[in-house]
Amino acid sequence: MIQEKERSELISDIIKYSALGYERFLTIADSGNVSCRFGDGILVTGSGVELGEVTENGILHLDMNGNILSNPLGLKPSKEASMHLSIYRLRPDVNSIYHVHPAYTTAYAVKGMTIPFLTSTAKRKIVKTPLVPYAEPGSEKLGDYVAEAILATGNESIKSLLLEGHGILTFADSVKLSFQLAELLEVTAKIAFLSQSIVDKS
Numbered sequence: 001m002i003q004e005k006e007r008s009e010l011i012s013d014i015i016k017y018s019a020l021g022y023e024r025f026l027t028i029a030d031s032g033n034v035s036c037r038f039g040d041g042i043l044v045t046g047s048g049v050e051l052g053e054v055t056e057n058g059i060l061h062l063d064m065n066g067n068i069l070s071n072p073l074g075l076k077p078s079k080e081a082s083m084h085l086s087i088y089r090l091r092p093d094v095n096s097i098y099h100v101h102p103a104y105t106t107a108y109a110v111k112g113m114t115i116p117f118l119t120s121t122a123k124r125k126i127v128k129t130p131l132v133p134y135a136e137p138g139s140e141k142l143g144d145y146v147a148e149a150i151l152a153t154g155n156e157s158i159k160s161l162l163l164e165g166h167g168i169l170t171f172a173d174s175v176k177l178s179f180q181l182a183e184l185l186e187v188t189a190k191i192a193f194l195s196q197s198i199v200d201k202s
């Protein structure tokens with residue numbers, strides 16, 4: 001019973017924060033995916049599901065090896081679920097992952113550049129967003145690169161990664177916090193970009 005209540009609360013959070021990310025242009029069309037830990041596996045949005053229109057039936061339950069435990073609509077699991085699982089396996093402190101392709105952060109990602117953290121909020125709340133080398137979205141190689149980037153940061157417990165030529169991953173204790181980190185990272189990239197076009201007074 002308790003697990004059922006926990007499941008419905010987590011599903012409500014995934015639906016709410018997926019829709020919010022879509023409304024705030026963190027992603028478009030059917031790109032991006034959101035997940036959280038549940039029981040001995042994860043809940044994750046299905047392949048082809050638009051983040052603006054996630055429903056309870058559009059969320060799959062997978063075990064930690066990516067096997068399907070529940071899939072009401074018979075959707076394909078997101079091809080990027082393996083990337084999420086790589087992080088959950090290495091970081092027991094992470095309970096939710098948010099993956100989107102927002103315009104400003106992805107502009108830095110396609111240039112192969114890390115995002116300049118110019119604001120105190122970004123420095124304090126995000127700390128660091130390492131760049132993960134490019135690999136085909138959904139590939140095993142990308143999952144390996146993500147795992148390597150996490151391991152390379154050791155005890156730093158980073159909360160985000162920039163995927164070269166692709167998008168961002170943010171991870172936190174809850175769906176709400178992983179969404180907020182994605183939003184903050186995008187605003188941080190936007191501020192860095194806009195500040196370059198302002199002519200210095202001096």
Ligand SMILES: [Zn+2]
Binds near residue numbers: 080099101166167
């Ligand atoms: Zn992606």
